[in-house]
Amino acid sequence: MSFISYLINGVSLGSVYAIIALGYTMVYGIAKMLNFAHGDVIMVGGYVVFTTVSTWGMPPIAGLIISVCVCTILGMVIERVAYKPLRNATPLAVLITAIGVSYLLQNIALLIFSASPKSFTSIVTIPALSLAGGQIIVSGETIVTIISCVVIMIALMLFIRKTKAGQAMLAVSEDRGAATLMGVNVNGTIALTFAIGSGLAAIAGVLLCSAYPTLTPYTGAMPGIKAFVAAVFGGIGSIPGAFIGGILLGVIENLAKAYISSQMADAIVFAVLIVVLLVRPTGILGKKMNEKV
Secondary structure (H helix, E strand, C coil), X not given: CHHHHHHHHHHHHHHHHHHHHHHHHHHHXXXXXXXXXXXXXXXXXXXXXXXXXXXXXXCHHHHHHHXXXXXXXXXXXXXXXXXHHHCCCCHHHHHHHHHHHHHHHHHHHHHHHCCCCEECCCCCCCCCEEECCCCEEECHHHHHHHHHHHHHHHHHHHHHHHCHHHHHHHHHHHCHHHHHHCCCCHHHHHHHHHHHXXXXXXXXXXXXXXXXXXXXXXXXXXXXXXXXXHHHHHCCCCHHHHHHHHHHHXXXXXXXXXXXXXXXXXXXXXXXXXHHHHHCCCCCCCCCCCCCC
């Protein structure tokens, strides 16, 4: 039964990675940018909920809504100030800018909240679920995280396929120049993509801190990197790929901690990624892109 428990916890952790990876994969698929500051937006979302709920005494749902709104606006500001001027710059310039924004957010959090860890109070009030006669206990945080991940993925796919804004995102991802000629507001579409991705990062941050209740200015750094790995693992640019990659990454990491070594778990995760990319460079659901020269 312990294997089932490890598997369920791995799916829960993978669901958090998947929600973060959805933001990565949307931004890359549409704007062709790797936003490495995305992980630090997770941290900002966690601190907003910590401040509103633990310090100001607001209801958890209100704290979550405020966190999503703050991170959504933050994502749009980051895109407008840091990335929009680099729309036609080299990928290296965008990458360096993203790293700079990441460090900026971390140091602002250090100035405001200090480096001391904060004890995060879970916003999930659902009781734990007992299975197999009490041999397997599934926490409320695990249940909410898994359900949230599935709902978010389905909602995103429906949004992309069924709405005008979603169709504009598809057009921009295929050919930005042609989309402009067809009347698509490319800048607005990219800004919307950053807004959605950052809002998802806030949700992921709250779920992550609810399951692992410690919050520091560096909370989002490693989950952000692992979520990027999950996006590449599943096929960056693919929403179902980000979901599958996140779940698989969480399961691999949790089983590695349980059966091999907790200290080697991260190394095993990255080793699996290397093997997958050697066998299938585009990831599990990624498609080979032919570029004209």
